[in-house]
Amino acid sequence: MLSCQRDLFSLPEGLHYLNCAARAPLLKSAEAVGIAGLQGQRVPEPLLNEASYRLSEGLRTQLGQLINAPADAIAFAPAASYGLAIAAHNVPLRRGQNAVLPDGDFPSDVYAWMNRCAEAGAELRLVPCPPDAERPARAWSEHLLEAIDRHTAVVNLSTLNWSDGLRFDLAAIGARAREVGAWFVLDGSQTIGAAPFDCAALQPDLVVCVGHKWLLGPYQFGFVAVGERLRAARPFEQSWGNRAGSEDVAGSAYHTDYRPGARRFDVGEHGNPIALPMLNEGVQQVAGWGASAIQAYCAQLNRRLEPLCREERARMAPADQRYEHIVGLSLPPGVELPRIVTGLRARKVHVSQRRTSLRVSPHVYNTPEDMDALCDALTALLR
């Protein structure tokens, strides 16, 4: 069992930061390598030197291990939207076909297909969460399975529902997508790093993941895992650094071949001397803790929310319907969520409102006291 890891962070005493799903706090070690990388630019170093190449390739390997995918599948991307665009540009979509997504999914996931569907005359099939208090995630997964038919060209979803942590049955949905020949695209931004994720088992065609949440990395630097069917596709930007032979910066020859694997999809200027080492630090750390241990640690914390639910001040989905690092609390009818969020902030408790949920997202730097502070503050605000 993991012990609290707060001493690896610089969170001030008395701050109850339960909002990793919005943005992770910075590891002390990531702060240090970020500043060192920045100061390395006082006198510019060669960009494609051996150290930076080792770092980016090492990070590819690490990220691959984290999701059980080969390093060759990994490309660096600034945002989820960037990675999703690789799929949206290359998945064939015809009139009469459809794209299936959960309604209320993270907007970048939806927007990737909204435009494509409109252009192609295809249907954007958004599947709402059915009202089912006992088994909401199961029911939603079933509805998604029913929505997938032989006209489905692509199924795209976040690995969990970003507003309340409900876990989709990815294995079943992926299997159904393959059965009908649909492409299977996942947004792991709210899962990878904090919960187990297995590419070999799920066989997605593409997985995107931002860096600044559960990977404890910087903003604007995440990754995309590109499945084999998409790996030979055409990138939408043509960066010089992604070509085979680009190491020779003095040469003026143009190269027609790309670097191997998914490297052709690396965003331009990805050899970022600040962000690369920061993400590397975060990924090493979460891999060291282990996703199962993080889930178990958060589960312990979430037990502290049980009295709140017993007393019917809040409701949350049963544990088997959700993950432990993101929990959506539904408050009694008529309660204004913005007022609650502001009131909690005033008591130094940081959570987010997402849709109709108060989203609580703990991590290994949180303590039982953080959860108690949340419960006490909520109780006071709901009085």
Place this chain on the structure above:
Amino acid sequence: MALDCQRHLFSLPADEHYINCAYMGPLMKSVEAAGIAGVRRKVVPRTIVPRDFFTECEQLRQRFGTLVNASAGRVALVPAVSYGVAIGSHNRKLRRGQNVVLPGEEFPSNVYAWMDHCAREGAELRLVPRPTDAQRVGAAWNARLLEAIDADTAAVTLTAVHWTDGTRFDLEAIGRRAREVGALYVVDGTQSIGALAFDWARVQPDLLVCASYKWLLGPYQLGFAVLGDQLLNAAPFEHNWINRENSEDFAALVDYRTGYQAGARRFDVGEHSNPITVPMLLESLRQILAWDVDAIQVYCASLGRVLEEALGEHGGFTLNPPAERGAHLFGVRVPHPELIPAILAQLAARKVFVSQRGTSVRVSPHVYNTPEDMLALAEALKAAIS
């Protein structure tokens, strides 16, 4: 007002002669401080309010707009030249028989987009090589570029000064010709903007792209694309939540929108509101505007004269004439180009840092350089071929 040497604003070691801004700009102390403050912003993620995502990015658009004389609404934030150029190449249809005109040995990220596009559509990638048979290379190159543009030209794309040797292109004349034939006009300002004046209103490109880590003395992975009317309503190739209308209202993010934020903002790269790089770039642009771009050229020109005088007729080193080159970026041609790698190694041993690009030793001074740097370069060059 003539500029004095600004080396005190940088952290360059006293004995290093870094004359290589065309490769990467060194970090100003104030930019470093802004970056460190930015890194530390995430130590405790602040209450993230919509304002944080927008305010500084809007200032950035303003500042870059001021630098190039374009309205802030035309400015998009992009990670790299390749990304910016893709906005143009994705939105210009090519047909068999058409052509895309660009100078030979153009910067690869500006070539690959068109190379692929041409290959797929059966169009011609018309690379206009650097003239080898002309007395005045710059004048001849500009003339041949203009001649290469014809009724079948679908796009004309070039860097404002050639990245290998600083040859200046006549952006206004080439732009006029491009418009005449209805070609998309794309300018890569990476090797000039910040050090050499650029006037959007006079050049009238359809697309201007610029990386920040060279002459804008900014960070890696955050640059600009400025869009003309023709591209402002084009389709972005990435669809981020923040680029849609009303994204300021975080509570309503799943009321999916079809409209975009105004102007060029639809083309902003995902997660562009970067708390580290945006403040760094804001600070470096502030300083460049305070120095004034024309003053930077004047300062660099005085350094160029020091170098030319010190080289004299010695060893057959040749430079483009001042009128045909950037004062901040120029190639020194050497009698035996195959010796350049060995020459650079000897320069580096004397702590003189320049680059090789193509058949030139590329020299790129800035306001932190001194006459002594240029004398050290001249000495080292002479020693290297003796």
